[in-house]
Amino acid sequence: MIDRGRLERRIGELARIGGSGTSVSRLGLSAEEQQARDLIGGWLAARGAVVRRDAAANLFGRTGGVGAAVLVGSHADSVPDGGRFDGALGVLCAVEAVEALLDAKMSLRRPIEVVAWADEEGARFGVGLFGSAAVFGRLPAGIADRRDRAGVSIADALRAFGERGDPALARRGAKEFASYLELHIEQGPRLEKAGIALGVVDAIVGIYHARVTIRGQADHAGATVMTARADALAAASEIVLAVERLARSRPDAVGTVGEIAVRPGAKNVVPGECVFSLDLRTSRDLDPFIHDVLAAVERVAHERHVQASIDELAHVPVTTLDPKIREVLRRAAKTVGVDAPEMTSGAGHDAQNPALAGVPTGMLFVRSTGGSHKPSELASLDDAALGAEALAVALRELVS
Ligand SMILES: [Zn+2]
Structure with a gap:
């Protein structure tokens, strides 16, 4: 035809x-x-x-x-x-x-x-x-x-x-x-x-895009003892692994942190701020997935004495x-x-x-x-x- x-x-x-x-x-x-x-x-x-x-x-x-x-x-x-x-x-x-x-x-x-x-x-x-x-x-x-x-x-x-x-x-x-x-x-x-x-x-799939900002405390990498730190990158790292774990625990989900920036970004400074992207997708129950990831962000921030803020960029069911x-x-x-x-x-x-x-x-x-x-x-x-x-x-x- x-x-x-x-x-x-x-x-x-x-x-x-x-x-x-x-x-x-x-x-x-x-x-x-x-x-x-x-x-x-x-x-x-x-x-x-x-x-x-x-x-x-x-x-x-x-x-x-x-x-x-x-x-x-x-x-x-x-x-x-x-x-x-x-x-x-x-x-x-x-x-x-x-x-x-x-x-x-x-x-x-x-x-x-x-x-x-x-x-x-x-x-x-x-x-x-x-x-x-x-x-x-x-x-x-x-x-x-x-x-x-x-x-x-x-x-x-x-x-x-x-x-x-x-x-x-x-x-x-x-x-x-x-x-x-x-x-x-x-x-x-x-x-x-x-x-x-x-x-x-x-x-x-449902898609959620966000930008997460973690604010800790920039300090001298030599003079600041481990117990006195609020390391934004260490907190972000824990969140990245939580995203991976939560996505793996759901059969139809994928979760990706594809971009990350560290400030001030010097080898001898404890990271004071970390900004990273969040890309969450699933073919069922998007909102409970988002909820679990955001709860993990909050938990890590609380445990590590850093502040987390989330800027939602897209949320398509x-x-x-x-x-x-x-x-x-x-x-x-x-x-x-x-x-x-x-x-x-x-x-x-x-x-x-x-x-x-x-x-x-x-x-x-x-x-x-x-x-x-x-x-x-x-x-x-x-x-x-x-x-x-x-x-x-x-x-x-x-x-x-
Ligand atoms: Zn196309």
């Missing part, structure tokens, strides 16, 4: 925007991201879709019947020096699937809206899932004032596209959508290891995807000859926002090799074509 040559050509065309070789740098809310929208919007307009950009710079192309729409797509941005497939493949396969239905002269009882979400990666402003959060009313207040390293705010970046600078204006009601489908590369090795091209996502839509995707994969396993996503995705807003949501993973968020990430044309075909089959069922 799908046109493999067209898909292959467009993978190359889109990758050239912000790209060189297999590397793509197409940051959220940048001129390159807008060029990508122009290209994608052009394809959709040529097939008679009504194309528009919203106040958060998301691109929509709507075609077909009346009533609540089936929304399908992914994001158009990348991380710096990222690859050709993360996000892009989901948009390309959505366009291809819709074109396949139009080529087959299918009557679309419901409208289909293809979406290219803006700034999913949050690489520039630190706000991930930006465009989808705006549409589903999940952006924190005041977010438009956040600035990139050059001092440009989100509001400024939106105004540069001719928008008003208020992404909250992009908000739409969940009732406008009958369902949401997203295809994405897996970003992990499970499908590759299993030798299977496609997977159906059952849930997306575990997102279970819709069982009916999962079944539609599983059947669609079967139709194209793939017995797709159900799997949990350890990475965050735009699909969380419609799902948490109450839109029945499903995600299809495509096997990818060579890692992700880097130029070596690769979905083969065979796998991409299978994904697009399965997406078309699922769309056909959902719109007719």
Whole structure:
């Protein structure tokens, strides 16, 4: 049903925007991201879709019947020096699937809206899932004032596209959508290891990001006896191990301290302050996990006579995807000859926002090799074509 040559050509065309070789740098809310929208919007307009950009710079192309729409797509941005497939493949396969239905002269009882979400990666402003959060009313207040390293705010970046600078204006009601489908590369090795091209996502992990500051007492490393110290790094070290222990004690959890800074940072000074990151993820019971980690922070701080403060940066609950839509995707994969396993996503995705807003949501993973968020990430044309075909089959069922 799908046109493999067209898909292959467009993978190359889109990758050239912000790209060189297999590397793509197409940051959220940048001129390159807008060029990508122009290209994608052009394809959709040529097939008679009504194309528009919203106040958060998301691109929509709507075609077909009346009533609540089936929304399908992914994001158009990348991380710096990222690859050709993360996000892009989901948009390309959505366009291809819709074109396949139009080529087959299918009557679309419901409208289909293809979406290219803006700034999913949050690489520039630190706000991930930006465009989808705006549409589903999940952006924190005041977010438009956040600035990139050059001092440009989100509001400024939106105004540069001719928008008003208020992404909250992009908000739409969940009732406008009958369902949401997203295809994405897996970003992990499970499908590759299993030798299977496609997977159906059952849930997306809950994520908690925070910055922890431990304040102790900087002192002379020679003159301060061990019993008189409030060593911020020693306290932080105990917390790092507690994070590891607590994550290991839960079957579906991971916990990472990936950044740590010590002040004043000299070999002959007892560390006075320590700042570190906290990344906690689990596919069930996120809040009890966070609670246990924060209790450990408090306990260690108390025992070691240091002060701990926590700055919460992100707190996205575990997102279970819709069982009916999962079944539609599983059947669609079967139709194209793939017995797709159900799997949990350890990475965050735009699909969380419609799902948490109450839109029945499903995600299809495509096997990818060579890692992700880097130029070596690769979905083969065979796998991409299978994904697009399965997406078309699922769309056909959902719109007719
Ligand atoms: Zn992505």
